[in-house]
Amino acid sequence: MRTKLAAVVAMVLSVGLPVSAHRLDEYLQAILLSLEKDRVQGYMRLIPGVAVSSAVLAKIDTNADGLISESERRSYAERVLRDLALSIDGNV
Numbered sequence: 001m002r003t004k005l006a007a008v009v010a011m012v013l014s015v016g017l018p019v020s021a022h023r024l025d026e027y028l029q030a031i032l033l034s035l036e037k038d039r040v041q042g043y044m045r046l047i048p049g050v051a052v053s054s055a056v057l058a059k060i061d062t063n064a065d066g067l068i069s070e071s072e073r074r075s076y077a078e079r080v081l082r083d084l085a086l087s088i089d090g091n092v
Helices: 002-014 050-060 070-082
Strands: 027-035 040-048
Touching: 040 050, 050 070
Parallel strands: none
Antiparallel strands: 027 040
């Protein structure tokens, strides 16, 4: 199972896509997966482009005070995590 996931990740990373700078109107999402004997661990980095950053920050800063509190940060992270799914060979 681990070998199959590693093979899929390697194939995705090796696809010959053109390299370009980060687009200003997109929300870049990068995930680093760590495969271990008894678990899969992921690290996600979200980087909003300049054209979408104010909308993203507005979704995070729910009380619109210009500061991102720990509870707002945690709430946004939980919303992002609810939208994620990982399946291996059809198993979630």
